[in-house]
Amino acid sequence: MNSVGEACTELKREYDTCFNRWFAEKFLKGDRSGDPCTESFRKYQRCVQAAIKEKEIPIDGVDFMGPNKDNDRR
Amino acid sequence: MDYSGRGAAALSASRGSIAAKTVKGFSLSPSFLPSSLSGHAVICRRLPCSDRKTVKMKIWTSEHIFNHPWETVTKAAMQKYPNPMNPSVFGVDVLDRSVDTEGRLHSTRLLSTEWGLPALAKSMFGVTRTCTYVQEHSVVDPKQQTFELQSTNISFTNLVSVDEKLTYKPHPQDPEKTVLTQEALISVKGVSLSNHLEGLMAKTISVNASKGREAMEWVIRRLNTEIEELTATARGTMRSPMAAAVADK
Numbered sequence: 001m002n003s004v005g006e007a008c009t010e011l012k013r014e015y016d017t018c019f020n021r022w023f024a025e026k027f028l029k030g031d032r033s034g035d036p037c038t039e040s041f042r043k044y045q046r047c048v049q050a051a052i053k054e055k056e057i058p059i060d061g062v063d064f065m066g067p068n069k070d071n072d073r074r
Numbered sequence: 075m076d077y078s079g080r081g082a083a084a085l086s087a088s089r090g091s092i093a094a095k096t097v098k099g100f101s102l103s104p105s106f107l108p109s110s111l112s113g114h115a116v117i118c119r120r121l122p123c124s125d126r127k128t129v130k131m132k133i134w135t136s137e138h139i140f141n142h143p144w145e146t147v148t149k150a151a152m153q154k155y156p157n158p159m160n161p162s163v164f165g166v167d168v169l170d171r172s173v174d175t176e177g178r179l180h181s182t183r184l185l186s187t188e189w190g191l192p193a194l195a196k197s198m199f200g201v202t203r204t205c206t207y208v209q210e211h212s213v214v215d216p217k218q219q220t221f222e223l224q225s226t227n228i229s230f231t232n233l234v235s236v237d238e239k240l241t242y243k244p245h246p247q248d249p250e251k252t253v254l255t256q257e258a259l260i261s262v263k264g265v266s267l268s269n270h271l272e273g274l275m276a277k278t279i280s281v282n283a284s285k286g287r288e289a290m291e292w293v294i295r296r297l298n299t300e301i302e303e304l305t306a307t308a309r310g311t312m313r314s315p316m317a318a319a320v321a322d323k
Contacts, residue, residue: 001155001156001165001166002164002165003165003166003167004165004167004184004186005167008167012167012168015168016153019168019171020149020152020153023149023152023179024145024149027173027179027214027216028145028148028149028214028216029216030216030217032177035173041168041171044168045168045169048167048168048169049169052167052169052184057184057207057228058207058228058229058231059169059184059209059228060228
């Protein structure tokens with residue numbers, strides 16, 4: 001899968017590989033030991049946030065509907 | 075908006091008992107309502123609304139059972155894209171991720187989609203760019219075994235809001251199965267949805283949901299194949315030194 005920022009795809013794939021392994025082998029099995037992906041995530045994030053700004057994608061702290069939350073937004 | 079029994083029946087036909095409950099009880103027909111204001115006023119008492127001109131309707135709910143355990147389905151859902159059933163999704167990015175104090179994983183993701191109909195988009199929305207973006211927030215609770223995803227469009231928000239919520243949980247009677255419940259909330263700005271349009275939207279969502287489930291089965295098969303291949307490779311690499319050791323003797 002690609003990143004929205006074309007230049008970030010390689011960094012994203014590196015992070016995804018790390019995350020998917022940790023998620024399946026540690027997190028889902030209840031292993032609360034540290035996240036080995038923080039460094040790759042940081043590098044990937046720097047790239048993606050820049051791409052999002054550049055493309056002016058309207059990310060915001062969106063109020064999602066929650067099970068008990070008022071759906072009042074916008 | 076048709077609040078007669080017909081409308082309620084159409085909604086409940088999509089097996090959305092929640093949807094039926096929200097619309098049931100209104101026996102107003104739009105023909106004698108002045109504009110949609112009264113209708114909106116009545117709805118706003120039952121449904122949350124941001125203002126009198128916007129109506130949020132839960133137009134579709136569904137339940138589906140996967141014949142796979144919750145862990146398998148959750149892993150697949152996390153890696154749902156790319157898949158051949160959703161070719162328009164060209165980008166998935168993680169915007170934020172963290173584990174909370176109760177051990178739940180929160181993720182915020184951006185899904186980028188491109189529709190191959192530039193001419194249509196231009197005539198409908200007056201834009202040539204056809205990228206639409208969806209923001210998704212999800213929570214995985216490995217102890218409770220729940221995976222909840224909520225997504226909303228962040229493009230064309232001046233026209234429409236489509237909020238979707240998905241929940242994956244183990245089947246209460248069979249731990250080898252997983253139940254997926256889905257619901258979609260549509261909000262159209264300043265326009266009242268005709269029963270027909272609502273029906274169309276519900277149908278589109280239903281078709282897409284069906285594709286989504288196919289996509290999940292595809293991802294699960296792919297992951298299982300990868301595991302099988304890894305296992306075969308591991309066995310193969312172990313066999314060679316073992317065979318060599320036996321041959322040496």
